Amino acid sequence: MAQSTLPLVIVNPKSAGGSTMDGWSGIASDLRAHFGAYNVAFTKAAGDGVTLAKRACESGRTFIIACGGDGTINEVANGILQSGKDVELGLMPSGTGGDFRRTLDIPQSPREAARALREGKTKRIDVGRVTFQSRDDETISRYFLNVSSFGLAASIIERVKSTKTLDWLPLGGVRGRASFALSTLQEVVGVDFMTVKVKIDDGDEKPLNTINFCVANARYFGGGMKIAPDAKINDGFLDVVNIGDIRTAKIILNAYTLYAGTHLDLKEVKSTLAKRIEVAPAMKDVEIHLETDGELPGKLPAIFEIVPGALRVRVPYTK
Numbered sequence: 001m002a003q004s005t006l007p008l009v010i011v012n013p014k015s016a017g018g019s020t021m022d023g024w025s026g027i028a029s030d031l032r033a034h035f036g037a038y039n040v041a042f043t044k045a046a047g048d049g050v051t052l053a054k055r056a057c058e059s060g061r062t063f064i065i066a067c068g069g070d071g072t073i074n075e076v077a078n079g080i081l082q083s084g085k086d087v088e089l090g091l092m093p094s095g096t097g098g099d100f101r102r103t104l105d106i107p108q109s110p111r112e113a114a115r116a117l118r119e120g121k122t123k124r125i126d127v128g129r130v131t132f133q134s135r136d137d138e139t140i141s142r143y144f145l146n147v148s149s150f151g152l153a154a155s156i157i158e159r160v161k162s163t164k165t166l167d168w169l170p171l172g173g174v175r176g177r178a179s180f181a182l183s184t185l186q187e188v189v190g191v192d193f194m195t196v197k198v199k200i201d202d203g204d205e206k207p208l209n210t211i212n213f214c215v216a217n218a219r220y221f222g223g224g225m226k227i228a229p230d231a232k233i234n235d236g237f238l239d240v241v242n243i244g245d246i247r248t249a250k251i252i253l254n255a256y257t258l259y260a261g262t263h264l265d266l267k268e269v270k271s272t273l274a275k276r277i278e279v280a281p282a283m284k285d286v287e288i289h290l291e292t293d294g295e296l297p298g299k300l301p302a303i304f305e306i307v308p309g310a311l312r313v314r315v316p317y318t319k
Contacts, residue, residue, distance in 0.1 A: 007038045008056045009092065010049055010076050012068030020068060020094040027067065027094065027110045034114035038065070043072070053079025057087045063314075065090035065117065070099050074145060074293035077311060081127065081143050090117050090314040099146050099220035099294075103233060104315045116316040125233040127310045128217040132290050132302040144292045145311075147221040147228070148304060150279075151194065151212035152243070154291040156222070193245045195282040196300070200240065200274045207282055212243040215277055215304040219261070221294070228271070229261030236308045237273040244268045277304040 009031065013021035020027070031038060041052050053064050053076040064087055066076035073091060080087045092113055093101045104123075107113045130148045131141040196213065199205040214221070216228030216239040228239040246268040257263035264271055280301035281288050288300045 005060070005062070007035075007063040007065055007090070008052075008061050009038050009040045009065045009067055010043065010052050010056075010072070011040060012043045012049065012072040012094075014043075015068035015072055015094055023094075027092065030110040030114045031092065031117075034111055035118045043068075043075075047075065049075025050079040050082065053077075054083045055079075057083035057085040061087060063088045063090060065092050067092040067094050069094070070146060070294050073100050074143075074295065077127065077145055078143050081307075081310060086312065088122060088312040088314055092117070099223065100218060102220050102224065103146070103218040104313065105318075106316065117314055120314045120316050122312050123234070123315045124309045124312050126217055126236060127307050128215060128238055129305045129307050130215070130290070130292060130302055131305075132298045132300065134298045140298065142292055142297055143307070143310075144217060145233075146218045146293050147214050147216045148290065148292040148302075149212060149214040149221070149227075150288050150290045150300060150302075151210055153212050153214070153222060154289045154296065194286070194288060196288070197280045197282055199278040200272065201276055205278070208242065209245050210242050211246055213279065214241040214243075215239075216241060217306070222258075225258040226261035227258060227263075229264065230271075234309070236306060237275060238277065238304060238306050239271060240274050240277060241269065241271045244270065274304075275306050278302075279304075 043049050049072055056064055057080055066073045091106045093108055128144045134140050193209040193211050195207055195209055197205050198208045214227050216231045218233050219226050219228050219231045221227050228241050231239040263269050290298055
């Protein structure tokens with residue numbers, strides 16, 4: 001079999017706090033035994049997943065597997081979509097968040113995930129595309145599979161990525177969830193709303209107060225928070241969820257509702273379906289950072305759009 005026709009596994013060795021590299025020999029063995037032959041490429045820096053995936057698509061690969069967390073999956077998906085080739089994406093979960101894995105019911109166990117890759121079926125899904133400003137004020141676009149948001153979630157992710165507070169905890173999901181929980185509490189204390197200008201589809205531009213504004217293609221973000229419980233990845237719409245002016249104590253008391261997906265019952269939370277959302281700061285001198293699938297690529301103003309049926313993904317046969 002020619003090398004270019006084999007599936008390519010793109011591995012982020014730094015995912016899950018570095019435990020992906022530590023456990024790669026076991027993951028590789030499970031892939032060989034329960035999936036079959038493949039080639040492998042390791043990322044070395046942020047953005048490598050995009051470059052490797054795009055290059056693989058252009059060289060004739062038809063199946064690319066992302067091994068890592070949601071950030072790795074996002075990069076590989078962006079590489080596939082940027083190539084313009086109709087290449088299938090597979091998942092070998094090995095990260096701390098696993099939000100896209102949850103959406104597709106991909107097993108966490110490497111052995112079971114490998115079986116799902118071999119025995120699964122192809123499903124065509126929507127993706128979101130956000131056009132925004134980079135930190136250097138350049139206008140760029142990026143695809144997202146889960147959620148793109150701004151407000152509290154972006155601030156929490158920024159704190160998680162910059163803190164070393166929880167390095168004493170075990171590597172993997174426990175540390176990831178604990179980091180997110182601690183950073184959430186730190187950011188929530190004294191939180192205040194921001195005001196933005198929002199235009200949804202063909203509607204009028206309106207001012208909006210928000211603690212957290214989410215544009216969701218899938219249901220989960222933040223390591224298991226069901227932020228958009230009604231979202232479907234093949235309905236041709238983005239789910240817009242706005243958490244409005246809500247007090248600190250109420251956020252803390254109702255934090256569990258984000259994991260249960262019942263926060264939409266709170267009067268401060270509003271949701272709607274849309275195909276295009278334009279958002280800008282109400283005050284021009286205010287900088288509002290944006291997060292996309294757990295990464296922090298830039299800031300508002302931004303335009304969010306749905307791209308229906310843009311990506312083929314391997315899912316378990318029962319999904």
